[in-house]
Amino acid sequence: MLLSLMRKHAKSWLIKALIAIIAIVFVFYFGYSFTSDKAMKVAYVNGELINGPEYEKAYRDMLMSFQARYKDMWNDNLLKIFNLKQRALDSLITQRLMSQAATELGLAVTEEEIQKAIMTYPAFQINGQFDMRRYQALLSANHMKPEDFEASITSELLDQKLKQFLFAFLNITDQEILEYYTFANEKVKIGFVEFKPEDFKKSVTIEDKAKLKEYFEKNKESYRVPEKIAVRYLEIDPKDFEGEVEVTEKEIQSYYEYNSDRYSQPKQVKARHILFKFNKDDSEEVKNTVKKKAEKVLEKARKGEDFASLAKKYSEGPTKSKGGDLGYFKTGEMEKPFEEAAFALKKGEISDLVQTRFGYHIILVEDIKEAGIKPLENVKGEIRATLTGNLTAELAHEKGLTLLDQMPYEVDLNAYGKQNGLSAKTSEPFSKNAPIPGIEGSERVTATLFGLDKDEASSLVELGGKFYIFQFAESKASYLPELKTVKKAVEENFISQEARVSAESAATKYLNELKDGKSWETMAKEHNRKIQQTNFFTRREAIPDIGNAPALNEMAFKLGKDNRYTQKPFVNDKAVFIIRWEGNEGIDETKFKEEKGTYRNSLAQTKHQRIFENWIQNLRKKAVIEIVNPVDGNS
Numbered sequence: 001m002l003l004s005l006m007r008k009h010a011k012s013w014l015i016k017a018l019i020a021i022i023a024i025v026f027v028f029y030f031g032y033s034f035t036s037d038k039a040m041k042v043a044y045v046n047g048e049l050i051n052g053p054e055y056e057k058a059y060r061d062m063l064m065s066f067q068a069r070y071k072d073m074w075n076d077n078l079l080k081i082f083n084l085k086q087r088a089l090d091s092l093i094t095q096r097l098m099s100q101a102a103t104e105l106g107l108a109v110t111e112e113e114i115q116k117a118i119m120t121y122p123a124f125q126i127n128g129q130f131d132m133r134r135y136q137a138l139l140s141a142n143h144m145k146p147e148d149f150e151a152s153i154t155s156e157l158l159d160q161k162l163k164q165f166l167f168a169f170l171n172i173t174d175q176e177i178l179e180y181y182t183f184a185n186e187k188v189k190i191g192f193v194e195f196k197p198e199d200f201k202k203s204v205t206i207e208d209k210a211k212l213k214e215y216f217e218k219n220k221e222s223y224r225v226p227e228k229i230a231v232r233y234l235e236i237d238p239k240d241f242e243g244e245v246e247v248t249e250k251e252i253q254s255y256y257e258y259n260s261d262r263y264s265q266p267k268q269v270k271a272r273h274i275l276f277k278f279n280k281d282d283s284e285e286v287k288n289t290v291k292k293k294a295e296k297v298l299e300k301a302r303k304g305e306d307f308a309s310l311a312k313k314y315s316e317g318p319t320k321s322k323g324g325d326l327g328y329f330k331t332g333e334m335e336k337p338f339e340e341a342a343f344a345l346k347k348g349e350i351s352d353l354v355q356t357r358f359g360y361h362i363i364l365v366e367d368i369k370e371a372g373i374k375p376l377e378n379v380k381g382e383i384r385a386t387l388t389g390n391l392t393a394e395l396a397h398e399k400g401l402t403l404l405d406q407m408p409y410e411v412d413l414n415a416y417g418k419q420n421g422l423s424a425k426t427s428e429p430f431s432k433n434a435p436i437p438g439i440e441g442s443e444r445v446t447a448t449l450f451g452l453d454k455d456e457a458s459s460l461v462e463l464g465g466k467f468y469i470f471q472f473a474e475s476k477a478s479y480l481p482e483l484k485t486v487k488k489a490v491e492e493n494f495i496s497q498e499a500r501v502s503a504e505s506a507a508t509k510y511l512n513e514l515k516d517g518k519s520w521e522t523m524a525k526e527h528n529r530k531i532q533q534t535n536f537f538t539r540r541e542a543i544p545d546i547g548n549a550p551a552l553n554e555m556a557f558k559l560g561k562d563n564r565y566t567q568k569p570f571v572n573d574k575a576v577f578i579i580r581w582e583g584n585e586g587i588d589e590t591k592f593k594e595e596k597g598t599y600r601n602s603l604a605q606t607k608h609q610r611i612f613e614n615w616i617q618n619l620r621k622k623a624v625i626e627i628v629n630p631v632d633g634n635s
Contacts, residue, residue, distance in 0.1 A: 043089065044626040045096040050089075055631075059088035085631040095155060097619040102158050105165060109157045117153050126260060137258050166615060167608050172600060181592055181599045187536035187585040188556045191520070192546070193510070193529045195569070195576040200502040204495045215494045216483050223486045227478040228429035231436065231449055232413045234422050236400045236467040238392035245391040252383050256376050263374040266331065269342050270367035272307055272324035275317035277359040294353050294360040301350050307364045316359070328369065338363070393465070400460040400467040407457060413471045429476055440464030500576075507569040507576040514565060520580060536585045547574060556581065 040052040062084055070078060102108070118124065124135040139149055206212050216223070256263070276294040278287050297314050301307055308323030315324050331339055335356040342363050345351055351363040403420060417424040428437040432450050436442040441463045452458060452472040461468045483490065514523060524531045534544040539557060542548040552570050559566065559581035570577045 041628040042631070043093065043628055044624075045093055046100060046623050046625075048096055048100070050092050050096065052629075055089060055092060058092050059085055059631075062088050062091070089627075089631050093620070093625060094616055097616065097623055098159065098162055101619060102162055105162075107158065107161045107165065109154050109161070113157055114150055114153055117157060118150070134258060163608065163612060166611055167604075170604065170607060170611070172603055172607070177596060177600050177603060178592070180603045181595070182587055184540065184599075185538055185587045185592075186557075187538050188559070189534055189536045189582040189585070190543075190556050190559075191531055191533045191580045191582050193524060193531060193578040195503040195507040195510075195578075197496065197499040197503045197575065200499040200506070201495050203502065204498040206491055206494060212490065212494055213483060215497070216486075216490050219493070220480055223489065224478060224480050226431040227450070227475065228431050229450060229475045230427050230429045230473045231452075232424050232426045232471045232473045233436075233439075234403065234413065234417050234424055234469045236396045236403075236422070236469075238389065238396040238465065238467075241392040241395040241399075242388060244395060245388055247384050247387045247391070251387055252380055253376070255383050255387060256379070260373055263379050265369070265372060265374055267343070267371040268328040268330050268369040269345075269365055270328045270369075271326050271342050272311055272364045272366060273317065273319070273326060273338075274301075274307075274311045274315040274324050274362040275359055276314070276361075277316040280357055291353065291360055294362065298350070298353060298362050301362060301364070307350070324364075328367075389465075396467050397460070397462075400469065404457070404460050404469055407469075410455070411457065411471075413457070413469075426473055429474075439468070500571075503576045504569060504571060507578055511565060511569055511578050514578070514580075533582060536583075546570075546577065547572065552577075552579070555579070560584070 041049060042052055042055045043050045063079075066078070066082060066084065118135070119130045121130075123138060124130055126134060136146075139146060274294075274297060276290050276297075278290045293314075297310055301310055308325070311324030312320060317324070319325055329342075331343065333339070334342065335358070337354055337356050338361055341351045341354045341361075342365060345363065345365040347365055347368050349365055351361070354361040354363060403416075403422075407416060414424045427439075430436050430446060432447050433443060434446060436446060436449075445461055445463065449458060449470055449472070452470070454472055456472055458468075458470040461470065510523065510527065510529075514520065521531070523529070532545060534546075537543055537553075539553050541553075543552060543556075546552065549570070549572060552572075555566050555570070556579065559579075561581070564581045566579045570579055
């Protein structure tokens with residue numbers, strides 16, 4: 001921050017140099033064409049210029065997008081990881097290449113197409129009609145000019161036309177769809193024997209102190225105590241400004257109108273139900289018995305007996321004690337068959353028996369709330385709180401900036417806070433990437449605070465809805481502890497490691513005996529091992545009782561009748577496993593026919609993406625791209 005830098009070097013040669021530089025900039029600004037300055041030229045793409053303001057806008061927009069996506073998780077480390085400056089430049093280069101290619105192909109976007117796209121943009125509509133006030137308000141709220149939005153729409157439409165051209169002759173065969181569907185939906189079933197490291201811990205001894213010391217020396221870095229710092233800070237809480245703001249009825253009305261979509265509510269149904277349970281694996285005989293019982297209760301309900309009382313007496317669901325009361329619910333919250341039946345009923349009607357995976361249900365609809373917009377009176381308090389929060393946050397932010405800009409470099413934050421009606425606090429020591437004790441969401445900025453010099457103040461930081469100014473207070477250097485101070489943890493880790501080694505060794509020996517011809521069942525009996533078996537699963541599913549293990553999924557699909565065992569035991573954090581193939585299950589041809597269209601679209605999208613990326617890469621290879629001012633991707 002420039003003001004922070006000026007405070008820091010207020011009496012040094014550096015500030016004088018900065019003032020001289022600023023003066024020179026003004027001379028050149030008024031004396032020469034600004035666009036002719038080399039600093040305003042970022043790159044040329046086939047002779048077409050990408051200028052500085054254009055690049056800065058692309059970078060700023062991308063930065064704001066990432067900050068909005070990651071919110072409180074955003075920090076300077078992510079800025080480096082995502083390399084946003086280079087990404088912004090690459091994006092502009094790609095846009096230039098696409099625009100140039102479109103011109104060569106004779107593709108263009110007309111004003112009528114742009115206008116139609118804007119008029120039909122859902123966010124700008126109220127009750128299905130384009131609303132100019134909403135259009136202007138939303139653009140203003142996002143700090144965007146109409147011409148900027150129109151430029152983005154133009155780019156999007158041109159992108160669509162280019163892709164239509166590229167994909168016009170793409171052919172997807174039935175065989176490709178079948179192979180794609182088969183890969184995603186064929187299934188395998190495995191049996192397994194588990195070797196848990198915990199079972200081997202009792203056999204591990206740590207009587208050999210030299211061995212424990214050797215383990216500690218080898219893994220010493222994992223016990224290193226990290227560097228820690230403490231910070232002083234001023235906290236500016238928006239709640240402290242609530243007495244200074246007033247929200248008018250007109251402001252509430254305007255907010256309600258501009259955000260009407262936020263207050264829309266879907267159709268809701270209030271219902272009770274009586275559940276008669278059965279398991280999916282139960283025989284048809286058992287299910288029929290349950291059904292007959294449910295039919296008798298349904299007859300009682302339709303004859304006028306109190307539904308809540310029947311539910312308390314007969315229901316086997318969790319709402320039994322409440323008379324089967326489910327309250328209000330909307331679509332998407334219940335099992336599909338249950339939902340469809342409930343929403344088809346009128347108020348006061350009782351359903352036929354409805355079957356779900358839980359059993360048979362009898363449903364009574366007690367009330368219906370039709371879809372609509374919540375009345376202003378019902379949400380006025382919520383809107384007032386939102387607007388109050390926005391206004392107080394602005395005041396707190398402005399207060400923080402004022403404090404920061406008026407702060408001298410060499411400052412005692414405690415004294416400075418008192419002068420301005422605030423009490424400075426000092427944190428407990430914390431490590432890099434750990435939260436500051438007592439401050440919500442602060443782990444995203446702690447790495448940055450480690451870069452402060454002694455007594456240096458940070459810029460204004462927003463965390464958990466509050467604003468902070470931090471100042472470096474003290475540090476504690478990182479160090480390697482002596483064995484005696486971490487002995488308990490070292491012993492536990494040593495035992496865990498040795499137990500895992502023993503488990504892997506025992507499992508490997510077990511597998512080798514199986515491969516030598518010993519019986520799967522006999523081996524399990526001899527070694528007192530429990531044989532477990534999964535249900536059928538696909539490549540994309542977590543393996544039952546083992547967990548998410550893509551490597552094992554692929555191993556399992558390579559096994560077969562003549563090759564039943566994996567080459568070596570499979571190891572994860574849970575245990576060591578001996579895996580045996582138990583069978584394959586092909587695809588359901590009927591289901592394939594039903595879902596063929598969906599998979600065709602999915603495969604087409606995958607191919608489209610690959611074709612488009614390859615096309616862009618080829619354009620870049622053939623293009624003459626000159627970088628005039630390289631961007632620093634790590635800042």
